[in-house]
Amino acid sequence: MEYIFSDKVQTLKPSAIREIFKYAADPTVVSLSAGNPAPEAFPAKEIADISDKILREEPIAALQYSVTEGYPPLRSAVWDYMRKKYDVGTDADDILITSGAQQIMELFTKSVCNEGDVVICEAPSFIGSLNSFRSFNCRLCGIPMESDGMNLELLEKALKTEKNIRFIYIIANFQNPSGITTSFEKRKAIYELAGKYNVMILEDNPYGELRISGEDVPCIKSLDKDGRVVYAGSFSKVLSPGMRIGFAIAPKPVLQKMIVCKQGEDVHTNSWAQMVAYRFLTEYDFEAHLKKLREIYRKKANFCMELLDKYLVPTGITYEKIQGGLFIWCKLPENAKISMSEFCTKAVQNKVCVVPGNAFLTDESEQSSSFRINFSTPTDEQLEKGIKILGKLAGEVL
Amino acid sequence: MEYIFSDKVQTLKPSAIREIFKYAADPTVVSLSAGNPAPEAFPAKEIADISDKILREEPIAALQYSVTEGYPPLRSAVWDYMRKKYDVGTDADDILITSGAQQIMELFTKSVCNEGDVVICEAPSFIGSLNSFRSFNCRLCGIPMESDGMNLELLEKALKTEKNIRFIYIIANFQNPSGITTSFEKRKAIYELAGKYNVMILEDNPYGELRISGEDVPCIKSLDKDGRVVYAGSFSKVLSPGMRIGFAIAPKPVLQKMIVCKQGEDVHTNSWAQMVAYRFLTEYDFEAHLKKLREIYRKKANFCMELLDKYLVPTGITYEKIQGGLFIWCKLPENAKISMSEFCTKAVQNKVCVVPGNAFLTDESEQSSSFRINFSTPTDEQLEKGIKILGKLAGEVL
Numbered sequence: 001m002e003y004i005f006s007d008k009v010q011t012l013k014p015s016a017i018r019e020i021f022k023y024a025a026d027p028t029v030v031s032l033s034a035g036n037p038a039p040e041a042f043p044a045k046e047i048a049d050i051s052d053k054i055l056r057e058e059p060i061a062a063l064q065y066s067v068t069e070g071y072p073p074l075r076s077a078v079w080d081y082m083r084k085k086y087d088v089g090t091d092a093d094d095i096l097i098t099s100g101a102q103q104i105m106e107l108f109t110k111s112v113c114n115e116g117d118v119v120i121c122e123a124p125s126f127i128g129s130l131n132s133f134r135s136f137n138c139r140l141c142g143i144p145m146e147s148d149g150m151n152l153e154l155l156e157k158a159l160k161t162e163k164n165i166r167f168i169y170i171i172a173n174f175q176n177p178s179g180i181t182t183s184f185e186k187r188k189a190i191y192e193l194a195g196k197y198n199v200m201i202l203e204d205n206p207y208g209e210l211r212i213s214g215e216d217v218p219c220i221k222s223l224d225k226d227g228r229v230v231y232a233g234s235f236s237k238v239l240s241p242g243m244r245i246g247f248a249i250a251p252k253p254v255l256q257k258m259i260v261c262k263q264g265e266d267v268h269t270n271s272w273a274q275m276v277a278y279r280f281l282t283e284y285d286f287e288a289h290l291k292k293l294r295e296i297y298r299k300k301a302n303f304c305m306e307l308l309d310k311y312l313v314p315t316g317i318t319y320e321k322i323q324g325g326l327f328i329w330c331k332l333p334e335n336a337k338i339s340m341s342e343f344c345t346k347a348v349q350n351k352v353c354v355v356p357g358n359a360f361l362t363d364e365s366e367q368s369s370s371f372r373i374n375f376s377t378p379t380d381e382q383l384e385k386g387i388k389i390l391g392k393l394a395g396e397v398l
Numbered sequence: 399m400e401y402i403f404s405d406k407v408q409t410l411k412p413s414a415i416r417e418i419f420k421y422a423a424d425p426t427v428v429s430l431s432a433g434n435p436a437p438e439a440f441p442a443k444e445i446a447d448i449s450d451k452i453l454r455e456e457p458i459a460a461l462q463y464s465v466t467e468g469y470p471p472l473r474s475a476v477w478d479y480m481r482k483k484y485d486v487g488t489d490a491d492d493i494l495i496t497s498g499a500q501q502i503m504e505l506f507t508k509s510v511c512n513e514g515d516v517v518i519c520e521a522p523s524f525i526g527s528l529n530s531f532r533s534f535n536c537r538l539c540g541i542p543m544e545s546d547g548m549n550l551e552l553l554e555k556a557l558k559t560e561k562n563i564r565f566i567y568i569i570a571n572f573q574n575p576s577g578i579t580t581s582f583e584k585r586k587a588i589y590e591l592a593g594k595y596n597v598m599i600l601e602d603n604p605y606g607e608l609r610i611s612g613e614d615v616p617c618i619k620s621l622d623k624d625g626r627v628v629y630a631g632s633f634s635k636v637l638s639p640g641m642r643i644g645f646a647i648a649p650k651p652v653l654q655k656m657i658v659c660k661q662g663e664d665v666h667t668n669s670w671a672q673m674v675a676y677r678f679l680t681e682y683d684f685e686a687h688l689k690k691l692r693e694i695y696r697k698k699a700n701f702c703m704e705l706l707d708k709y710l711v712p713t714g715i716t717y718e719k720i721q722g723g724l725f726i727w728c729k730l731p732e733n734a735k736i737s738m739s740e741f742c743t744k745a746v747q748n749k750v751c752v753v754p755g756n757a758f759l760t761d762e763s764e765q766s767s768s769f770r771i772n773f774s775t776p777t778d779e780q781l782e783k784g785i786k787i788l789g790k791l792a793g794e795v796l
Contacts, residue, residue: 048453055446132662240461242669264530271640
């Protein structure tokens with residue numbers, strides 16, 4: 001039969017990254033295109049121990065249906081952690097445990113956006129979230145990034161001229177893909193602009209705990225006097241992405257709608273994973289674990305930046321130093337003889353996979369002269385091999 | 399700030415069942431209102447053993463990001479199982495692992511329905527699915543149930559007169575809440591009508607393995623020569639609902655859209671749960687496990703029907719005998735002096751919780767003279783106590 005699809009998904013396609021992953025699956029190709037946490041960062045033994053305890057001591061709780069809002073002890077523990085450590089959450093807010101932070105993008109968009117409504121995004125931004133917004137037929141309006149966050153003039157221009165803007169989507173810490181951290185001044189300014197034009201903010205913070213240098217910058221949500229900010233947190237980078245645990249801290253009326261949507265979406269998040277996260281957070285030294293993670297990523301990031309300085313920078317490719325996260329954003333020189341997408345294609349032919357920058361734009365057909373490198377997934381050997389090949393290629397073709 | 403919600407979720411409210419659950423949480427109330435599998439039906443020890451093996455032998459696979467389609471060995475194992483045992487799935491189909499079968503309702507509706515499109519449902523039907531359809535602003539058209547399935551004349555009338563019908567939603571085995579099993583003749587007729595009017599079918603089969611008497615009836619999906627049927631399967635009732643594992647077997651082009659939607663919804667289903675389900679299905683005697691489950695539910699169902707015969711039937715309340723599933727549908731006599739909703743309210747005041755039938759209608763404001771009893775969650779003692787109270791109440795007020 002001939003299938004009729006909804007307007008929402010008519011033009012939706014698998015992300016460009018998935019196409020690249022096909023090459024990355026080839027074992028002879030060095031993949032610098034993933035976004036997976038480093039396997040050595042998983043507290044695998046602790047999780048096995050906790051899991052064993054849970055399944056022997058309280059198997060029914062782990063196996064039976066649970067409530068949509070999330071496992072109550074985990075909700076409390078995360079709530080306390082976020083209030084004490086980051087001043088995130090007020091009496092007007094509540095917390096919802098989700099099946100990964102990705103689900104927050106979905107639930108919030110579903111709750112507030114009609115088809116054709118506008119979402120303001122950083123340009124470039126995280127593909128997974130952009131596709132989630134697109135899947136409700138939202139119109140994406142990208143604001144170019146500067147080294148300290150969105151260009152505020154262009155943001156205000158968009159807020160002034162676009163109709164039916166529902167929210168601003170921002171990854172303020174070590175943004176994916178640009179690696180940029182939005183300055184405190186810009187965070188305040190963005191919050192004020194959102195107030196002035198009466199739109200909400202969706203603050204996505206998957207990498208916040210992975211700072212390798214510099215000082216923490218307060219979350220936008222910690223400035224939220226108006227109940228304007230939905231905060232999206234995640235255990236994917238600090239515990240395990242395969243467990244799919246995220247949490248939303250959001251104004252109660254908004255969270256209520258998101259909860260009803262989640263009920264119809266997956267009823268509740270996997271109970272076992274919620275119980276493991278709860279015990280890890282409360283029975284183990286979580287701060288010591290984070291310290292260990294930061295040490296792992298500091299080493300990997302610094303090693304990667306050394307390699308870039310050694311092999312790519314001499315060819316004219318530039319990049320912004322990062323203070324955390326999993327990604328580095330590299331830019332071809334202005335006088336490059338070939339386009340970024342040609343460069344990425346040649347890289348794959350030379351058995352190295354990076355993600356072309358246009359994949360992260362609100363309009364993928366726009367031009368970009370950047371590409372994204374991930375340093376958390378490859379081993380040091382793979383990283384060195386891959387960047388060496390990129391350097392040699394750049395020397396030949398740029 | 400004043401929140402603006404999407405048209406989709408504007409009128410969406412938590413299901414009536416959730417309101418009832420508030421009473422059910424009172425430990426002095428006997429709850430016959432849930433839909434949880436019997437805790438003794440969980441293979442808790444086997445799951446603990448499998449989990450331990452997985453987390454010691456292949457922790458990274460369990461903790462790392464995985465692919466949206468699902469854990470490949472589980473996809474293959476479920477595919478083989480469904481083809482061999484139920485003749486479900488053709489070369490034109492493929493399989494997607496989901497976060498519970500609930501997610502299939504969400505992903506399929508998102509993929510094929512624009513706002514205002516019509517979904518034809520059995521009346522009564524499962525609230526969770528109805529709410530999922532409602533959350534995309536679909537219009538629900540309910541077809542009254544007879545003892546062997548939907549009234550075919552009214553189904554054809556709806557197919558003829560309604561505009562923009564996207565699919566027929568059907569729970570063919572031991573339907574929730576009515577307990578009704580659609581006959582093979584009606585399954586064939588429904589499939590033919592769907593072909594005649596060119597609409598799809600969403601066949602939801604959470605209870606199919608829980609037959610306690612009679613013979614299996616072939617799935618509608620096993621008749622699917624046109625690629626018209628999306629089959630929704632679930633591990634919630636045969637393994638564990640807290641693990642949130644479902645699977646869709648559907649025509650490839652439809653599944654492709656659902657996969658892209660799932661990518662933006664939760665990236666992939668919890669990896670640990672998929673790996674546990676895979677090993678349970680392939681390393682244990684799954685058929686022996688199902689046999690044990692059916693024994694548990696046969697006993698509980700028969701005990702419940704005996705109690706109904708003893709305490710409720712003499713008061714004029716009637717019910718249809720069931721051949722499987724978790725629910726029994728009771729009907730007040732036509733000459734009852736009070737309405738069903740008054741009866742359910744009085745029941746709660748007498749410390750017994752059942753679900754009023756109108757909660758399962760496509761329009762909750764419609765009248766219903768039925769209520770739903772669940773026998774899988776309460777203990778035998780609770781069941782007896784609860785039904786006794788209902789009988790006494792019915793004797794007094796009907």
